Amino acid sequence: MRVMHGRPAHGVGAVVGKRVLGTLGAVALTAGLLSACGGDEEPPADSAATSSASPGESTPSPEPSADEQEPEASPSDPSSEPSGDGADEGDGEDSGDGTAKPGEDEGDGKPQDEGKPDGKGDDKGDDKDPKKEPEKPNYIEYGEVSxxxxxxxxxxxxxxxxxxxxxxxxxxxxxxxxxxxxxxxxxxxxxxxxxxxxxxxxDGVVPKAHTSSGKVLEIDIDRQLVLAVEDGKVVKVINASSGNGETYEAKGATYTAYTPRGSFAVFREVNGMHSSTLELGDMWRPKFFTGGIAVHGSASVPAFPASHGCVRVSNSAMDWIWDTWGAPSGTPVVVY
CATH class of the missing domain: 1.10.101.10 (PGBD-like superfamily/PGBD)
Structure with missing residues (x-):
């Protein structure tokens, strides 16, 4: 017996007569996801950036290592890996589809016939074994140790x-x-x-730097990446998550979760956990580069824009920026 895998189909009967009255109902399912990190203080009035940017953001409580994070979402089967800007992360397993396995009882007290012809009975001349379901590709996923x-x-x-x-x-x-x-x-x-x-x-795919001299922290908004660049050479590529473009309320005011593009510089840094004055949460070791917008560590850094305007990286990556690479006040920050 073969069981086809897939979504169940629902049929609609048709009635033909002199007069037919049919009513079809439709149910729309919607799902929304709002993920964001927190905010900081209001941008100073003389801020170099002019935008509708959120005055900052926060993060969930810090994790000292990004390896302690759970995946954000279950990965899809990437038999074809199209490009995209909004994908979640993580992994998961198929919870089962109820397919009966060869030799299992199907509910009538008799073992399932595996379909092997024996030259007698009513096999109706089928002298071939049923096609086996192909094995799933052996992808590398979250949780594997090898x-x-x-x-x-x-x-x-x-x-x-x-x-x-x-x-x-x-x-x-x-x-x-x-x-x-x-x-x-x-x-x-x-x-x-x-x-x-x-x-x-x-093939050694690595993003190219946009700057050619000096030590620069580059932020690629389109690809959601932070690059540590030295004299035009990318020395570190870090996953990042910036403003998600949504509007939100904080202390009676409305803001847009927007990360401004332009050329800036680190002008303030906090070596530790910093709480948002807008009560949007905390951020780990932030380096502010315009108004209340900072690059900071977070325990949640998905593969898509999810913040209130700041640029999230993992806590361990932020520690590397502070303790190994540097990026002190005055370090150029180029956002494109």
Whole structure:
């Protein structure tokens, strides 16, 4: 017995007569997702940036390491990995579709016939075994621990993606690096390493810098990436999440979750947890570059825009910016 996998179909009967009255009902399901980090104080009146930007943002309570994060969402099956800007992250397993397996009882007390012809009875001349369902591709996903994960981690680290540990375990930090690779390659951002993502790693896909001299923190809004650049060379590629474009209310005022583009510089930094004066939450070790907009650490950095205007990176990536790379006050920040 063969059972086809897929969504159940619903039929609509047709009645033909002299007069037919039919009524069809439609149900629309909607789902919304609003994910954002928090805000900071009002931008100063003499701020260099002019925009409808949110005065900042916050984050959930910090995690010292991005590897401690749970995936944001279950990845889709990337048998084809189209480019996109709004994908979630994570992974999951099929919860089952009720298909009876060969040899299982189908409810009539008799074992299921596996369809093997025996030359007698009523097999109706079918002398071929039923087609077997193809095996699912062996993709690398969140939670896997293997040598091939270690090989992937090393490759990403060699290319400059933010990976601190080659431990053969696909955790939050590795997922962030895969997100960044998929963004740089214009691939579907689900954190699942299929053929297209693996090819991007093998081919050495890395974003190019927009600046040519000095030490610059570049923020690519279109691809949702933060780049640490030195004299035109990208030394680190970090997954990021900026303003989601939604409007929100804070202390009786309405703001737009917008990250302004332009040339700025770090003018204020807080070496620790900073609470938003708009009561939107906290942000880890922020470096403000215009008004209340900062690059800061967060325990939640999805593969799509999700903040109130600030630029989120993982807590461990923010620690690297502070403790290893530097980016002190005065460091240029170019947002494009």
């Amino acid at each position: 040598n091939r994960v270690g090989k992937l981690q090393q490759r990403l680290k060699d290319l400059g993606y933010f990976v601190t540990s080659v431990d053969k375990a696909y955790g939050g930090e590795t997922q962030q690096a895969v997100f960044a690779l998929q963004k740089a390659g214009g691939l579907y951002r689900d954190g699942v390493v299929g053929d297209a993502t693996q090819n991007a790693a093998d």
